[in-house]
Amino acid sequence: MRMTVIGTGYVGTVHAACMAAMGHEVLGIDVDADRIASLAAGRAPIREAGLDELLARTVKSGRLRFSTSLAEGAAFARTHFVCVGTPQRPDGEAADLRCVDAVTDELARHLRPGSLVVGKSTVPVGTAARLGRRIAAVVPDAEVAWNPEFLREGSAVQDSMRPERIVVGVTSAHAESVLRTLYTPLLRAGAVFFSTDTATAELVKVAANSFLATKISFINAMAEVCDAAGADVTVLAAAVGADSRIGELFLEPGLGFGGSCFPKDIRAFAARAEEIGAGEAVAFLHEVDRINTRQRERTVSRARRLVGGSFADRRVAVLGASFKPGSDDVRDSPSLAVAASVAREGATVRVHDPQALDNARAALPDPTYTLDIPKACEQADLVLHLTPWPEYQQIDPRALVPVVRHPVLLDARNSLDARPWRAAGWSLHALGDPTGGTS
Template structure:
């Protein structure tokens, strides 16, 4: 098929590259001329494992092209995917101004048999409005489908190529057949292709993200309670996770969720609930718990050092909101760093991928370092992202280069008792702190 993808951000670029890789002719369209020129040169503007190679391979094969010319990209297309940004507005609802602009721009160039598909996360009723707008602009009823994405940053290619399900919302069964044909190369393992109404498909995306966010906020709240009552959240997690009704996924305590999806989608669903006369008590609580959890390490730091950190040097490992991405949107690390700077601390930070994005946000307010270099002269280390780079450091070297052997682990990467024996004062999430500073230091395990 001939496919046009409007928007070459995270979702659009992954969608376009993966569809091209299954043999389709894909044109990615974006109004950002610099981004399009970079993509034509093989420069991918985001870090996502495997994406740069996939883009390069399919561009060289002639199946993936990039343009700013909406008319040229849309006119020959069988299917047009809309993957534009829907950022959070001031009231928490999704800002759809870019979506409406795109719908108006593509309308004059649509073939009569073309299918327009929303891939962006949009409020319930957006599909219906696009349908009405295209009828007004073209004078005919156009096929408009909803096909929400369920991609995890850091594993987006695999999620697209091997989906656990594909959800489409359509008005006509013939449109579902077209989309099922398009997805057939990715559904060979009998994973379900689920057809529903556009409204249900739009709702499915929000409900999925809200439920996952709920699990994260729940385990974080229970972790904080465990810590105050002398329990160990890791033991509790094992105790509940083996219950088949509960499972282990998304039950890892930490410093809160971030990124472009969970925070925005929980707030958008909250706004939609209010607009329809519902009181979204659980959603409000999920967001409140998560925002509070982003301050859990700062509270531990203040309890340990006091609120005035002037003269203290704090190392931060992990800036992205999760591993395997350079995305710092709503990242807990930024909340902590800003808190540290306000209290006069010097910050030395490391991240395998996100340093350029943080530098664009914070400038030279902090020092950007190699992993072990960040620890030099540090009075404490704070771990915010569970990159594999941090799982097995040289603990003896850490003791040697740090000014004080104090670790605030926001991702529970290490075993508490081993950290005590290694000579660290170790604070984690949902577990009692340990202090091994009186033990013999410098030994290896």
């Protein structure tokens, strides 16, 4: 089948390449001419496992092409996926839908009769219905459906090719049939297909993200209690997670969540719930957000105590800049936020990250960045482990002892094995550990 993918950011690039890999003919569209040229040459704009190879292969096959023209896209296909960004509004917590509105309005001018516009962007409930009315005013028999994405950065290609579920919000049997046909290879591979109304489909995405964010903030709230009580949050998390009704995933105490999805999605969800009169139902999301932000403050506070109460004239090594391992994304990165706070308080900061240094340097120019871990730790008074990259699990703590000024490490992700570090003479600390004291 033929389709366009409008917006070649994170979601759009992955979706376009994966749909082409399934055998469909795909035209990716974006207003950024430089990005389109790079994609047309088979070069991905983001670092994502397996994406470079998949993109190069599908472009070479001819099944994936790119353009800057919505008119060309409308002439090419009758099915159009909208994958543009919905960031937080600069004047509040609601989602900024200007790009979604602009794309659909422009696309409507060129749509052929019987076209299907499928949103994948994360949007406030009611957006699909609103856009459907706008498009129908121009092309009466065009339809809007919603098909939220559930990609995890670092495993987005795998999540696209082997999804657990596919959710579509539709207003007709025709739209459902088109989407079932498009996703036939995935359904044959075992993906569960949910066909529902557009409002439910929109809510599934934000509800899932809100639940996962709540789990993370819950265990970080328990870490605060453990600090006050002298208890061990890692054992608590393991014991609680052993309950099959709860599960261990996302019960990982530490620095909290970041990135381009969870923070802005829970804020936009709460804002939209207020607009439709259901604000009290999700009022707890405000506390989820506050707990998450507080983890960054608690990490800085703990680090400050470990260097004697002031960062002035201190050297701090930061291990990790991306918001999570497996990604070069630093948007709303807790790691980079902590590094910035420490630098503002007078510390000399050196940052290491295996993939995200270019993006980190663009977002936060002041620290020194290096691809060499010992160089980052040179003469450090404190080492902060902020992003749990696998590379940091492989560090030989003994080799770093003569490199640093003081062998003190704060594991803000509670993910390093403390035994070899302490055996090598390091003073290792973590949020919510029995020796942590109060924040």
